[in-house]
Amino acid sequence: MSLHPSLQTSADAWTHSVEAIAELVQPLVEGEWNRPTPCPYWSVRDIVSHVIGVDCEMLGDPRPIHTLPRDLYHVKTEAQRYQEIQVDVRRHHTGPEMVSELEYTIIRRSRQLRNENRAPDTIVRGPRGIDETLDYAMRRRAFDIWVHEQDLRTALNKPGNLDSPGAYVxxxxxxxxxxxxxxxxxxxxxxxxxxxxxxxxxxxxxxxxxxxxxxxxxxxxxxxxxxxxxxxxxxxxxxxxxxxxxxxxxxxxxxxxxxxxxxxxxxxxxxxxx
Structure with missing residues (x-):
């Protein structure tokens, strides 16, 4: 068995956007990783950390054991706290470390999608730590990563892909x-x-x-x-x-x-x- 046909659109959209993100950040010098983005309170590094962290969770990796600093005043809810841990744990990683982890995560996640044989209505742990159907989790993931691709394009002044597969999801x-x-x-x-x-x-x-x-x-x-x-x-x-x-x-x-x-x-x- 292989990926259910109804899941293919989401998988293709994720692939297109995550590969675009990898291409955007691969040539960045260290200072560019700290550029602010339209995503409130997150830098280029923070968004890439989020992308890596969520896909690691979709892979079933254990969440990092990490205590958030008390001065992250934008973190006000449990949902924000959940998301921020994967971001904050990478805030001191260098650009080459970020690129390397992103590329390795893409390889692993792409392999998982190629071998995915569960039905679309299978209940899984989704990108937000909430149990939901595999279909919804993958659509939500494609949506999220396309939006973050656009955040990075705005921050780096590299517009594009406004009509890519992720845009339609x-x-x-x-x-x-x-x-x-x-x-x-x-x-x-x-x-x-x-x-x-x-x-x-x-x-x-x-x-x-x-x-x-x-x-x-x-x-x-x-x-x-x-x-x-x-x-x-x-x-x-x-x-x-x-x-x-x-x-x-x-x-x-x-x-x-x-x-x-x-x-x-x-x-x-x-x-x-x-």
Whole structure:
């Protein structure tokens, strides 16, 4: 047996992004590893440490035994603490050490994926230390690593891959949460429709519909009378959703029509991951 066909898209997206990351960081000199990135509080080194650490956990490696310093004031929740351990344990590693560990981890993880024969609905320990299906864990991993590839590209001024396989996994992951953002978090009224129009390397138009009971759903059919229409480019859409920018910082890149209070509430609720 080999990788289930429904998992191949996630595996291909992970491979494309992780190889791009390896190519980006291989030539870096020591000072460049400390550059800040759009990912709050993390440097280039920190993001690569996170990439290595999560894939080591996907491989089943034991977590490092490590105590976080008390002055990491951005670490406020248990979920953040869980993620930060793999990052902080590598904060004093040199550039060559980082590249070597990244490349070795890619080899091991690629071999694991080639030999993966579990069903998509198998329950595994996912990238966040939470039990979830193998399918979701792999989609989440592809999404996460593509976003971090973009963080590194921004920090290193090496734009690219905005329409790579990982971008489409990311699109689908973000579309999955739009109904909750609009209906529950932003409290859009019952029997309303909100149109999201995204242009650029990845284009789509979706309508989020809130039914009479306040439940949200999303589809590709246009609405003739939306309560709100939001239009932006793909890169801005992703950066907003991933907490890399605030709505105010990119207001000139967002076109909003209709109920402006609701539009503002949707944009405030739009951060789905960090």
């Amino acid at each position: 990311t699109r689908d992951m973000l579309l999955d949460v739009l109904p909750k953002i609009v209906a529950k978090d932003a409290q859009a009224p019952a029997n309303s429709a909100i149109v999201i129009d995204v242009h650029g390397p990845v284009e789509f138009l979706r309508t989020v519909r809130v039914d009479a009971e306040g439940r949200g759903s999303v589809d590709g059919s246009p609405s003739l009378g939306p309560l709100v229409s939001l239009s932006t480019d793909w890169e801005t859409f992703v950066r907003l959703a991933c907490g890399r920018v605030s709505p105010a910082a990119v207001a000139d890149r967002i076109k909003s029509e209709g109920d402006q209070d609701l539009a503002a509430a949707i944009l405030r609720s739009f951060v789905v991951t960090l």
